[in-house]
Amino acid sequence: MSGSGIRFDNVSKRFSAGSGEVLALDGVSLDIRPGELMTVVGPSGCGKSTLLDLLAGLTEPSGGELTINGSPVRGPGLDRGVVFQQYALLPWRTALGNVEFGLEAKGVPRRDRAELARGYLELVGLDGFAKRYPHELSGGMKQRVAIARSLAFDPEVLLMDEPFAALDPQTRDTLQDELLRIWSRTGKTVLFITHGIEEAVYLGQRVAVLTARPGRVKEVIDVDLPHRDAREDPRSAPEFGHYRHRVWSALRDEVSQLGASERRTEVPAQRLREVAGVGHHD
Incomplete structure (x- = not known):
């Protein structure tokens, strides 16, 4: 299945915070092309995870409209798969059983589920680990299972909220x-949230840079790296350094502004993140 187009049209999001409000996102307008892998970066607390939660249907915008293929997002749906930083696997199920969970939600007959689930485990490089339980898997393997589970019910859009942040650099x-291999093979539309500039540049066809809170789209940077499909690592190419510098240049003032804002406020930034986050780490 090919990916779907996504549109944020002047989207804002407010959260109650004691006797006041926190404006997490303000007037976000952003188009994500069908089949595109777009990455999003921004300073801590700028609303990156809130952006993804809105698209996942886990919370509703306070203003504006969010659509997939022209249809408004009204809640969670099987057209979207979500992968969080926390693996969120069912500990009493094997790797195969966790992947089958998504197929059960889609109503795939029992006789077909195991074969399909094995295919997705193979897709993420985990053939041979189908009978392992989460506690028997490394962090990288758990995240592969989480990705396989999200892919198994064949969503049009894959939403990824810093899925690799807790892993060691090699993993x-x-x-x-x-992820690049799977994206190239499946043609899904992918929205990938990250704090890492290098990760954003390496993965994204375009990088959306958000401002400090309240989050707005400051700039969308097209990335055209050589050697993406070759044996050479594009991170060693001069172009990679160019794009990394462009993203950092866009972020630098926002990070400075965040530091100044946190020095002025009496409310700790962590508390604001707890109030504004439907639960993650942004």
């Missing part, structure tokens, strides 16, 4: 390459 690099 993270490996899973970045795996």
Whole structure:
């Protein structure tokens, strides 16, 4: 199935915070093309995860409209798969059983589920680990299972909220390459949230840079790296350094503004993140 087009049209999001409000997102307008892998970066607390939660249907915008293929997002749906930083696997199920969970939600007959689930485990490089339980898997393997589970019910859109942040650098690099391979093979539309500039540049066809809170789209940077499909690592190419510098240049003032804002406020930034986050780490 090919990916779907996504549109944020002047989207804002407010959260109650004691006797006042926190404006997490303000007037976000952003188009994500069908089949595109777009990455989003911004300073801590700028609303990156809130952006993804809105698209996942886990919370509703306070203003504006969010659509997929022209249809408004009204709640969670099987057209979207979500992968969080926390693996959120069912500990009493094997890797195969966790992947089958998404197929059950879609109503796939029992006789077909195991075969399909094995195919998705193979897609993420986990053939041979179908009978392992989560506690028997490494962090990277758990995240592969989470990705396989999200892919299993064949969503049009894959939403990824810093899925590799907790992994060691070697595992993270490996899973970045795996994601690019899976994206190239499946043609899904992917929205990937990250704090890492290098990760954003390496993965994204375009990088959306958000401002400090309240989050707005400051700039969308097209990334055209050589060697993406070759043996050479594009991170060693001069163009990679160019795009990394462009993203950092767009972010630098926002990070400075965040630091100044946190020095002025009496409310700790962590508390604001707890209030504004439907639960993650942004």
